[in-house]
Amino acid sequence: MPGGLDRVAVIGPGAIGTVVAAALHEQGRTPFIAGRSKRPELQLQVDDETLTVPGPVHTDPAESPGTADLVFLAVKATQTAAAADWLAALCGPETVVCVLQNGVEQREMVEPLVRAGTVVPAVVWFPATRELGGPVTLLSPPRLSLPEAPGAIVVEDVLRGSRCAVEVSTDFTTLAWRKLLQNAAAGLMALTGRRSGMYRRDDIGRLMLGYLEECAAVARAEGAQLTDDEPRRLLDQFRTAPVDRGTSILADREQGRPLEWDVRNAVIQRRGIVHGIPTPISDVVVPLLAAASDGPG
Template sequence: MTTRTGSTVAIIGPGAIGTAVAAALHEVGHTPLLCGRSSRDSLTLLDGDRRIVVPGPVRTDPAASADTVDLVFLAVKTTQTEAAAAWLTALSGPETVVCVLQNGVEQVESVAPHAPSGRVVPAVVWFPAQAQADGSVRLRGEPRLSLPDTATARVVAEVLQDTRCAVDLAADFNTLAWRKLLQNAVAGLMVLTHRRAGMFGRADIAGLAVAYLRECLAVARAEGADLGDEVAQAIVEKFQAYPADMGTSILTDREAGRPLEWEIRNGVIARRARQHGIPTPISDVVLPLLAAASDGPG
């Protein structure tokens, strides 16, 4: 679909984050093309008392897509990137920008092989959005993205200008990406306890979380992130300030019996740590437990 900038936009993966971005565009009259695994007539975003319905349909056949678009938002989980490759091929032309709305610090490396004709832009998603039992999505924060300050990323910022989804163009994107990765990594503890944000109110869990984050922080710094000692405590305090029932996408996947994004949220930290010779005793316990949880029951 065409935006006010004249750019055509598609969203691959109309889940929680994809629905939030689609709603932001639809509100200002720029309804995107919706692409996914399951056909749906529309998407619904709940924001407080507001209900925003984004008209579909959600298209399910990449082979039926005749035209490439100027901008693709890739909003599938990293565990689903390979399955979305046909959509990336169908929608990407030589000048197509692919904005990756996924977790992790390896977005470009993981997506570029599936979008050889596109220009890949990594993003940090700073807002929580949760899928509801009825298929709608509940927005639980102001939508905001951080992108690297590049000419390609400015294409994304232009399209989202004047929408509810704010965009920051960051000179030090690496630091922001690692800070978000640390937040995602400690959320993995919620999978191992089957608990939501309320668990961080326990002194023992808060202490474990801070210790794990300090371990992760050493790796982030070795990777060039400019993060101070206060970051570990600040992240835990952020979880403590959330509503007690606030979940996370990796916990939602665990509850639904789906494969977990443990490798790009937690495994990458241990992997990079080995490259730098940094010991990770807490990761060495957390990782096999998350991997086993991802395998499913039995």
């Protein structure tokens, strides 16, 4: 981690963490890399180019170089608690923690683990995949949305001019829920073991529209400005995507890892209860995802 004002760290050098680490490295801001599995370096495949981010990936919080100015947290939401020692080792009162995770509850989940510092959620719009033991592949240009909030300016400054675009929004609630709808619907792929092509089926299209209407009703109650045609627009987006386009929750299912069913799907059910909005499709989808993830059996 370089000295001065650019002490940047990435916790969780997986698909998303590697993309951000590469964007930082290309800008001369090579981050300190905090992970779970030892590796000498990170590799990112972008079209025909392979970018290498010098490591190593540190796996012991005792190896922390001290507090960072900016920490990107890119572990899965199911892994956040296990990354608490890294957060403790890298965060001081001036540290900004930018949470690169799906969901709408990043602050509630991460703030209790950051004893000092400011937590800023981000919407991660780009897909990236990670082969076990292999490089990460970037599938579309990296783009983040952040709320107009303390700390967002630090993220914007650090990534300015890099391959990872940062947008600071005055209506983050709408963006975060729009992305959550996308993730909730993508969760159906983890149930079928199929990719985007499955949304072209009429029966799945009807199920998805009903599910998205339900999610949109909860999102609106939470303050998101979603238009009536949002569910149809999203369905069309999934139907026109390449048939083999996956999603990180499907990758987790295929690799036998715990699924982010709580932050991506159950949250709609939970917030529906708060607002008195029925969520009959979630009431079927969520237990199936939870059981697929956590068993028993």
